[in-house]
Amino acid sequence: MARPSKARAASEESSALSSVVSDAPETAVADTAPKGTRGTKRKRNVKQQVKEESEGENDIEERPAPVKKTRQRKAAKVEEEVEPSPKKARKSKKVIEETQEAETTTVDAPPTKAKVVRKRKTKEEKEAEAMPLAARTVGHKLFIGAHVSAAGGPPNAVQNAIHIGANAFALFLKSQRKWANPPLDETHSINFHENCNKHDFDQNKHVVPHGSYLVNLAHTDPERTKQAYDSFLDDLKRCEKLGIALYNFHPGNSVGGDRAAAIAHLAGNLNRAHKETSKVVTLLENMAAGGNVIGSTFEDLRDVIELVEDKSRVGVCLDTCHAFAGGYDLRTPETVQKTMSDFNETVGMKYLRALHLNDSKAPFSSHRDLHANIGTGFLGLRGFHAIMNDERVIGLPMVLETPIEVRDEDGNLQKDAKGKDMEDKGIWAREIKLLENLVGMDVESEEFKEIEDRLQKMGAVERNRIAEQVEKKTTKVKEMEEKTKAKQTKLNFGKAVPAKKGKKAKKEEEADQSDASSLSALPSDNES
Ligand SMILES: [Zn+2]
Structure with missing residues (x-):
């Protein structure tokens, strides 16, 4: 995935900075958080971290301690100024960047050691070292984050989460579009534990890796089963090495076969995988698509869980x-209540372990899987307000899988100088703050209405585009159904033979059965 230009600029800035400044500024901000339950541990960590960083491979020089102290105090002050509203968050980012620049120029102590050139930093390492786009909110009852990149290894995902002010995150544990299961790098495992510990991410609760899109545990073909199962089990083992307790995956697809058999097959695979691992909890994700896709209804989820032997592992x-796209309304407090009680009655609230927070570019019950930015879609900000204020989501990891393409206030995509779509991870940073801020906000307030209107306006272009597509497809499907009916009637008048599927119809059906996320307009590593 192409790096967002803003982030790139920031990481270049930071790499230039790192020739002068030895510690990563982002950690200073995150760890000198002023208040909250996690504050004390953080303060303690600063010391440890400073020590480690001075020994780390990225450490370039030794500098007098007083300079460092001043910088940390400054950073802490900046964090206090960070306000939750999106506009203000942007402003704060600017403040942070400016402070950073100012510091660079005021550090005038000459290096006491000759500059040592180390191995070149990767793009991810550079980005991780950049100042965070937003400071993490400390002590909030909601744990909101995003599906971040783990390019370069899982430890980088922690840095990427901090970068956007996340208190929870998702990641891929290996390439999500390849079947290869390369062994997990030992140092990645060690560094992941260390990073989570250092930054107060509870791997048992707030890190939820996402399974591969290729894996279909409901496919009953033996060869396909082996390939899917091996990849799945490998991921679960990775979780256990990384100390991660929750793992989210798409239930799969019956590929036109018997639905009950597919569900039983999936549950059988889960039972096997649970026996071959010790604690990771496998989370079925509800789906949008319908048809052969398993998990589009709460009943599907119930049926799978019913067949899982160890209920503590599912x-x-x-x-x-x-x-929402699958037909469970979430647009108002009333519909959120209704959907939640549906879930409770059908599946059971105790099974709700994580959420993916995405608005929808496609209309209600359209069965299209197209993620929109929070408040810009058909679901809308009021729905998210109701969800964020629902007691049942307190403490659960909640992960954004929203697009990070830059759009203007009218919703038009912004291109960079090379004509490429611009990306900005600051979008996640602002969405996290927005969602956190919805707790206790009055939906009748001017503040809420202003944000609601602005986001709806921003999403109008995409909503209209997709609504048109959905309508066209619905008409087409109806026409085809009528044609088939007519043909069938004609045939029945002649010989009583069942209609055979044409090559084209079969192909179309297969395309429909394939992972619904292929329809998504999201960046490649940020779907579903
Ligand atoms: Zn999802």
Whole structure:
């Protein structure tokens, strides 16, 4: 995935900076958080971290301690100024960048050691060292984050989460579009534990890796089963090495076969995988697509769970976009209540272990899986307000899988100088703050209405585009159904033979059965 130009600029800035400044500024901000339950541990960590960083391979020089102290105090002050509203968050980012620049120029102590050139930093390492786009909110009852990149290894995902002010995150544990299961790098495992510990991410609760899109545990073909199962089991083992307790995956597809058999096959695979691992909880994600896709209804999820032997090893990750597009309304407090009680009655609230927070570019019950930015889609900000204020989501990891393409206020995509779509991870940073801020906000307030209107306006272009597509497809499907009916009637008048599927129809059906996420307009590593 192409790096967002802003982030790139920031990482270049930071790499230039790192020739002068030895510690990563982002950690200073995150760890000198002023208040909250996690504050004390953080303060303690600063010391440890400073020590480690001075020994780390990226450490270039030794500098007098007083300079460092001043910088940390400054950074802490900046964090206090960070306000939750999107506009203000942007402003704060600027403040942070400016402070950073100012510091660079005021550090005038000459290096006491000759500059040592180390191995070149990767793009991810550079980006991780950049100042965070937003400071993490400390002590909030909601744990909101995003599906971040783990390019270069899982430890980088922690840095990427901090970069956007996340208190929870998702990641891929290996390439999500390849079947290869390369062994997990030992140092990655060690560094992941260390990073989570250092930055107060509870791997048992707030890190939820996402399974591969290729894996279909409901496919009953033996060869396909082996390939899917091996990849799945490998991921679960990675979780256990990384100390991660929750793992989210798409239930799969019956590929036109018997639905009950597919569900039984999936549950059988889960039972096997649970026996071959010790603790990781496998979370079924609800889906949008319908048809052969398993998990588009709460009944599907219930049926799978019913067949899982160890109920402590299974749960659900509820995707708001998938639920909404799948026919579970979430637009108002009343519909959120209704959908939640439906879930409770059918599946059971105790199985709800994580959420994916996405708005929907596609209309209600359209069965299209197209994630929109929070408040810009058909689901809308009021729905998210109701969800964020629902007691049942407190403490659960909630992960954004929203697009990070830059759009203007009218919703038009912004291109960079090379004509490429611009990307900005600051979008996640602002969405996290927005969602956190919805707790206790009055939906009748001017503040709420202003944000609601602005986001709806921003999403109008995409909503209209997709609504048109959905309508066209619905008409087409109806026409085809009528044609088939007519043909069938004609045939029945002649010989009583069942209609055979043409090559084209078969192909189309297969395309429909393939992972619904292929329809998504999201960046490649950020779907579903
Ligand atoms: Zn999802």
